[in-house]
Amino acid sequence: MNPKETSIVKVAIDVPIDDFFDYQCEENVAFGQAVLVPFGSRKVIGIVVEIDSSTELEAHQIKKIIRVDDDILLNEELFKLFKFVSSYYHYPIGQTIHIAVPSNLKKTEKVLNKKSYIYEATDLLNKSAIDQISARKKNLIEIAKVIFKEKQTDEALKTISINWKKYVKELITLNFVREREYQKTKIIQKTTALKLNQEQSEIYEKIIAAQGFEAFLIYGITGSGKTEVYMHLIEQYVKNNGQVLILVPEINLTPQLEDRFTSRFSNYLVISLHSQLTQKKRLENWEQAKNGKAQIIIGTRLSVFTPFKNLKAIIMDEEQDLSFKQHDKLRYHARDVAMMRAKLLNIPFIAGSATPSIEIWHRSVNENKLLLHKLSIRAVKDATLPKINLIKDETNLENEGISEYVISAIKHHLSLHQQILIFINRRGYAPVLFCSSCGWYASCSRCSSKLVVHRSKQHLRCHHCDYQRGIDSSCKVCGNVDLMSLGSGTQKVEERIRKLFPKAQVRRVDRDTIKTKASLDALYQDMSDKKIDILVGTQMLSKGHDFPNLSLVVVLDSDNALYSSDFRASERLFSQLVQVAGRAGRGSIPGEVIIQTNFPEHPLYQSVKNQDYESFASEEINLRKELNFPPFCFQAVLRAESKNKKNVENFINHVYSMAKQINTEDVEVFHPVQPFLDRLKGFERYQIYYHSKNRSSLNKFLNFLKVEIHANKQLNKVKWYLDIDPVDF
């Protein structure tokens, strides 16, 4: 056939080449439609991005589309967004477009929908039955234990082991477990809107009056009723089939939050989009967002790329949260993408936080790019901000990191039958296994990091690559058998607290004990049922939830961040402390916070004590201005890694001299350096920072540099990528 008579279409394919691909098509296709195409020796699903196109390929070079699917995966609005995102973050366009498409739509073989199951214990499953399982079958035991504790869904079991099916089958054969088909039905009580207070209504009125794109920042102390404001806004936006996207941090998307929206908006479909959904559920929700059936969509960062039918506003809660920035592949920041999307759709963007990021604060206060609104009092009647005490850390090895002051405060709150949260941002037992006679410590063989002692599983673990091994019984250098577990993590604090308060119900909460949203849900239930007196946990606990009976928060060991070389470390520490302090006194019981530190006079702790975000932020901004750091410059970093140190050194030096030769006055090229972890998962790492006052100069410069690197075949032996507006060192 003569290719001139059939149509040529351009197709976006999920490959690392920054271009579209031409195919010949003999059927009718629409923009955004999924097609199966030959690509090299493979067949892949692509997305049509141009119809009736022309091609520079010769007739014999052009291949035919194999199959046209019904699914429309892209619309013009998203296409514009993806083009911007791809060029801004220097990520290939095809891969960018494919980023948020549910993978089950991209199967080259069509699959059937699967059912969901729930697994529950039979009468035969009990403690002694579990004890009789061979100790070698660790996964089998773990799965038996969790099912024994409470019934589990297939989704939950999946997170324990990828071979969960095999183990569950074995348990079913043993008659320990039975399987039931499962349908999610949850009875949720209806709630009605609260009457907004003065501050809340002022904000509400301003935002609802917005015509088209406008950006707002709600700076409201913890518990000031930001969520209530969002809900009042949503009520307006969803009228006439409107949709609202609510972006929340990974850790905040708990069933409670969903329930809070579901119960308020019982006449509308509320859905969530996050990484813990099954593929089937994710696809179902994605479709409902796309066809407009779901009107309230609560999602984590990736949901910013969801297709919508009639989006009226984007709300981003806890704007400062680190999980909004993606750390691999397409390294986007959901906040900036969301603002761009709101602009393209000409709808309002509303960010909320008790401790906004310094960037956003600067853009609001000094540049007027977002309209700033403040909520300065707690919304619940009589609730006040907790009093924060800074206590000099006078602990020694004997009292193992918990001071007398803290111990007596815990006693006092226990005697009042109130709940206590002890916050330590390090999981495991101790961060270092140390030999006091020669100074040796256990380190990871694949990363430049120390191994963390885990008591509960009796092993050492690398928190960067998850390498694990048994705990050394003697020093590898001098043979000393008296090794010390230095410092403390959640497990050590838990152990100590149990010893000190044997009658109290103590629960540890960290990534080792909480693996699924369901287990987090159960924890919140136990808290509200008062089955827990003392919670010991990491930042997993620092956000999002109301524990009305929680009156004391203790912060241990947060000084580390003061020594960090990362210029954002103090911003993060401030935010974390304010968040965790905000857990106390949410109800009508007054709250108390104790921060145990070696530096009670440090200005950062002083501003936390005074709960004075604004003066902290203005100090930070002055400092950044002096140092010429973001937000006073735009930053990008090129990172490279290789198993071979020589290769990566050659590469980085070469790139450095290439960059130096690119003629630009606007871009400052820094010397290559090794990141904080100079070796990770066996890879040696280097990076080069680029700064510019001018975003588009920086972008042009990077485009130029990319071309040069790609042109130099010899350089392409190492893995490298660009990270735009990086947030980690």
Ligand code: ADP
């Ligand atoms: P934030 O999101 O700022 O942390 P929330 O919206 O979760 O705050 O509100 C904190 C608490 O205050 C919740 O228990 C909420 O029900 C209550 N609340 C919020 N607004 C009001 C109001 N206008 N009147 C009474 N209680 C309110």
Ligand code: ZN
């Ligand atoms: Zn030694």
Ligand code: ZN
């Ligand atoms: Zn490691």
